[in-house]
Amino acid sequence: MRGLVPFVSYRLFRALIALWLVSTVVFVVMRLSGDPVPLLLPPDAPPSEMERVRRDLGLDRALPVQYAVFLGNLLRGDFGRSIHFREPAARVVMGYLPATFELALAAFGLAVIIAIPVGLISAMYRNSVVDHTVMGLALVGQSAPTFFLGILFILLLSLQAGLFPTSGRGDWTNLVLPALTLGAFAMASIARLTRSAVLEVMRADYIRTARAKGLGEAIIVAKHTLKNAAIPIVTITGLQFGTLLGGAVVTETVFSWPGIGRLAVQSIYNRDYPVVQCAVFLSAVAFIVINFAIDLIYGALDPRIRAG
Amino acid sequence: MVPSTPASARADAAPAALPRVARRRRRLRVPLLTAIGLVFVLLLGLVALTAPWIAPQDPTRQSLRGRLAAPTLEGADGRAHLFGTDHLGRDVLSRVMWGSRVSLSVGFAAVLVGGIMGSTLGILAGFRGGWADSIIMTIADAQLAFPFILLAIGIIAVLGPSFPTLIVVIGLSGWVAYARVLRSQVLTLRSREFVDAIRALGGSFPRIILQHILPNVLSTLVVIATLELARAIVLEATLSFLGLGIQPPTPSWGGMVQEGREYLDSAWWISTVPGLVLMATSIIVSRAGDWLRDVLDPTLRGE
Numbered sequence: 001m002r003g004l005v006p007f008v009s010y011r012l013f014r015a016l017i018a019l020w021l022v023s024t025v026v027f028v029v030m031r032l033s034g035d036p037v038p039l040l041l042p043p044d045a046p047p048s049e050m051e052r053v054r055r056d057l058g059l060d061r062a063l064p065v066q067y068a069v070f071l072g073n074l075l076r077g078d079f080g081r082s083i084h085f086r087e088p089a090a091r092v093v094m095g096y097l098p099a100t101f102e103l104a105l106a107a108f109g110l111a112v113i114i115a116i117p118v119g120l121i122s123a124m125y126r127n128s129v130v131d132h133t134v135m136g137l138a139l140v141g142q143s144a145p146t147f148f149l150g151i152l153f154i155l156l157l158s159l160q161a162g163l164f165p166t167s168g169r170g171d172w173t174n175l176v177l178p179a180l181t182l183g184a185f186a187m188a189s190i191a192r193l194t195r196s197a198v199l200e201v202m203r204a205d206y207i208r209t210a211r212a213k214g215l216g217e218a219i220i221v222a223k224h225t226l227k228n229a230a231i232p233i234v235t236i237t238g239l240q241f242g243t244l245l246g247g248a249v250v251t252e253t254v255f256s257w258p259g260i261g262r263l264a265v266q267s268i269y270n271r272d273y274p275v276v277q278c279a280v281f282l283s284a285v286a287f288i289v290i291n292f293a294i295d296l297i298y299g300a301l302d303p304r305i306r307a308g
Numbered sequence: 309m310v311p312s313t314p315a316s317a318r319a320d321a322a323p324a325a326l327p328r329v330a331r332r333r334r335r336l337r338v339p340l341l342t343a344i345g346l347v348f349v350l351l352l353g354l355v356a357l358t359a360p361w362i363a364p365q366d367p368t369r370q371s372l373r374g375r376l377a378a379p380t381l382e383g384a385d386g387r388a389h390l391f392g393t394d395h396l397g398r399d400v401l402s403r404v405m406w407g408s409r410v411s412l413s414v415g416f417a418a419v420l421v422g423g424i425m426g427s428t429l430g431i432l433a434g435f436r437g438g439w440a441d442s443i444i445m446t447i448a449d450a451q452l453a454f455p456f457i458l459l460a461i462g463i464i465a466v467l468g469p470s471f472p473t474l475i476v477v478i479g480l481s482g483w484v485a486y487a488r489v490l491r492s493q494v495l496t497l498r499s500r501e502f503v504d505a506i507r508a509l510g511g512s513f514p515r516i517i518l519q520h521i522l523p524n525v526l527s528t529l530v531v532i533a534t535l536e537l538a539r540a541i542v543l544e545a546t547l548s549f550l551g552l553g554i555q556p557p558t559p560s561w562g563g564m565v566q567e568g569r570e571y572l573d574s575a576w577w578i579s580t581v582p583g584l585v586l587m588a589t590s591i592i593v594s595r596a597g598d599w600l601r602d603v604l605d606p607t608l609r610g611e
Contacts, residue, residue, distance in 0.1 A: 019452040029462050145542045148565055148583040154450045159573045233524045246455025250546055265550055268465040280458045
C-alpha cells in the first residue's frame with residue numbers, strides 16, 4: 001500500500017483547491033450583483049433603516065473582512081436567508097435535494113444497466129448491423145442537446161404514445177422520461193467506451209491463449225474480458241455521474257421536476273440570490289466529493305495509477 | 309473502397325501515380341456522411357448570412373388570425389408557412405432561418421473568445437512552466453471539476469442576459485480544452501532543436517510563439533475549435549431555452565423550443581422544427597470535428 005497516502009493527500013489537496021475557487025467565484029458573483037439591501041426592505045424604508053440592515057449584514061466592512069466572514073459562514077453552512085421563502089437558504093435547498101438525488105440515481109442506474117451490455121454486444125458483433133445502429137444512436141445521444149431530447153421524449157412517448165406522464169414527480173412512471181433524458185449522454189458515453197475497452201482487451205494475448213486452450217466464448221467474455229475492461233469503464237462511469245448534476249438543471253426544468261436544478265433556475269427569476277448561491281455551492285461540493293471518491297476507487301482498482 | 313472515390317480524384321489519377329500520393333489521397337478521402345455534413349454546414353452559414361433577404365417573412369411579424377397554423381402552402385393570411393406558425397402567428401421557417409444567425413454568431417464569437425484565451429494561457433503555461441504553469445493548470449482543473457452551466461446561470465443571473473455576456477460566458481466555458489492541449493504540445497515543441505536554435509540566434513519570446521510555435525499547433529487548434537463550436541451552439545441554445553440567453557422577440561433556436569413547449573400536443577412544429585435543426589447542427593459539426601481530428605491530428609484521439 002506504499003504510495004497510497006501521498007496519492008490520497010494530493011487528490012484531497014486538489015479537491016480543496018477546487019472548492020475554494022468555487023466559493024471565491026460565488027463571493028465575487030455575489031458582490032457583482034450589487035447591493036442586496038433594497039431587495040430585503042420595503043421600497044419606502046428610511047435611509048437609517050437601510051444603514052442598520054447594511055451593518056447587520058456586515059456590508060459596511062472592508063471587502064477582505066467580508067470575504068473572511070463569508071468563508072467562515074460557508075464552513076458553518078450558513079448561506080443567508082432566502083428572500084422568497086423567508087427561511088434559511090440552506091434549509092430550502094436541502095428540501096429539494098432528495099428529488100435531484102432520486103433523479104440522478106435513476107438516470108445513472110438506467111445508463112449503466114443499458115449501456116454496458118449494449119457496449120459489450122456491440123464489441124462482440126463488431127461491424128454488424130447491430131453494432132452500427134447502436135453506435136449511431138450513441139453518437140446522437142452524445143451530441144443531442146439535453147433539453148430538446150426531453151421535449152422529443154415528451155412529444156413521442158408521452159403525448160403521442162401515452163406511455164408516461166409529461167411532468168412532475170410521483171410514482172416510477174414519472175421517473176422514466178426524466179431519467180432517460182438525463183442519462184442519455186452518460187449512456188452513450190459508457191456504451192462507446194465499453195465497446196472500445198472490450199475490443200482492446202479482446203486483442204490481448206491472454207484472450208488468444210484462452211481461446212487456444214478451448215474455453216467457450218461465454219467464459220472468455222465473463223471471466224477474462226469484462227474483468228480486464230472494467231477499469232476504464234468504472235472511470236468513465238464515475239465521471240459521468242458527476243456530469244449528471246449539471247444536466248439536472250435542464251432536465252428538471254423540462255419535466256417540472258422539483259429538484260435543486262429547477263429551484264436554482266426559478267430562484268434566479270425570483271432574484272433570490274442566497275438560494276442560487278447555496279444551490280450552486282452544494283452542487284459543486286457534491287460534484288467534487290464524487291470525483292474525489294472516484295479517484296480513490298480508481299486508485300484502489302489500479303495500482304499503476306497510484307504510482308503515477 | 310473504390311466506389312467512394314470522388315469523381316474528380318479518379319479523373320486526374322494518372323496511371324503512374326506515386327505510392328505516396330496515393331496514400332495521401334486515401335487519407336484525405338472524405339466519407340460520404342462527412343461530405344453531407346460539410347454541405348449542411350455551408351448551407352447553414354449561407355442561410356445565416358442571407359436570412360434578411362431569403363427568409364419568406366419577417367420573423368417578428370405577428371398575425372392573430374394565423375396563429376398555430378400547421379405546415380401549409382396557403383395559411384389563413386394567404387401566405388405559405390412550410391413549417392407552420394407559432395402561438396403569435398409568426399412564420400416558423402423564417403424564425404428558424406433568423407435563429408441560425410444567433411446560433412452561429414454567438415457560437416463563432418464564443419469559440420474565438422475561448423480560443424484566444426485558452427491558447428494564450430496554454431502556450432504561456434507550456435512555454436514558461438514554473439508557477440505560471442501551476443496556477444493556470446490548477447484553475448483549469450478546478451473548472452473541469454465543476455458543472456459549468458451552474459456557474460453560467462449564476463453569472464448571467466447577476467449581469468443580466470445580453471449578447472456580449474452570453475459570448476463571454478460561453479467562451480469562458482471552453483478555454484480549458486485549448487489550454488490543456490496546447491500546453492502539452494508546446495511542452496514537446498519547446499525542447500526541439502529548432503526552438504533552441506531560434507533562441508540561440510536571439511529570437512524573442514513573442515517571435516518564437518507567433519512565428520514558430522503557432523504554425524505548429526494550428527491544425528490542433530482547428531480541431532478543438534470545431535468541436536467547441538458544436539458545444540458552444542448547444543450551450544447558447546440551452547441558456548436561451550432556460551430564458552437566460554437571447555431574449556424574445558429575437559428568434560433563437562433554444563428560445564423557440566421553449567416557446568413551443570406549451571403547445572406540444574396541439575402544435576408540435578413550433579418546438580420540433582428548431583429543435584431538430586439544432587440537433588442536426590450539433591451532431592454534424594461535432595462529427596466534422598471528429599473527422600478533422602482523425603485526418604489532421606490522430607494523437608488527439610485520447611483527449
